[in-house]
Amino acid sequence: MTECSACGDCCDPVWYPWGPADVRQLAERLVDSPDLPFITEHWRATGEQRNGMHAYECDFFDAESRLCTAHDLRPPICRGYPWYSHEPGSRLVVLPLQCAFRADYPPGTVVPTGEEEPQPVA
Ligand code: SF4
Numbered sequence: 260m261t262e263c264s265a266c267g268d269c270c271d272p273v274w275y276p277w278g279p280a281d282v283r284q285l286a287e288r289l290v291d292s293p294d295l296p297f298i299t300e301h302w303r304a305t306g307e308q309r310n311g312m313h314a315y316e317c318d319f320f321d322a323e324s325r326l327c328t329a330h331d332l333r334p335p336i337c338r339g340y341p342w343y344s345h346e347p348g349s350r351l352v353v354l355p356l357q358c359a360f361r362a363d364y365p366p367g368t369v370v371p372t373g374e375e376e377p378q379p380v381a
């Protein structure tokens with residue numbers, strides 16, 4: 260089974276489909292979502308957008324160690340990444356180019372990277 264290599268690339272930046280205005284609106288409406296209050300409080304939009312995704316910096320990402328400093332506080336969106344209880348490789352999710360979990364897809368599968376154009380698995 261693939262293990263996270265702790266490269267930190269999925270948090271630097273975090274790519275998310277909703278922009279900051281949408282996040283704020285959704286957080287107001289979906290008050291029982293554990294992700295949105297956390298995102299509103301701790302993620303800062305960089306203004307960068309690629310392939311329909313918005314880039315965020317997270318307060319808890321340590322750029323030096325490239326590790327999350329809020330392991331116990333992480334919301335479900337962080338805890339479940341990348342497969343969220345689905346079979347590894349069974350759904351297309353954004354995986355940075357260096358992400359170890361790209362190995363869960365069959366070779367040649369074109370996988371979104373967030374920052375770059377979607378790239379096939381070697
Ligand atoms: S809480 Fe941790 S895992 Fe989640 S985005 Fe921030 S640094 Fe990454």
Ligand code: SF4
Pocket residue numbers: 262263264265266267268269270340341355357358359360
């Ligand atoms: S990009 Fe992939 S391998 Fe790197 S820290 Fe995130 S989940 Fe782990």
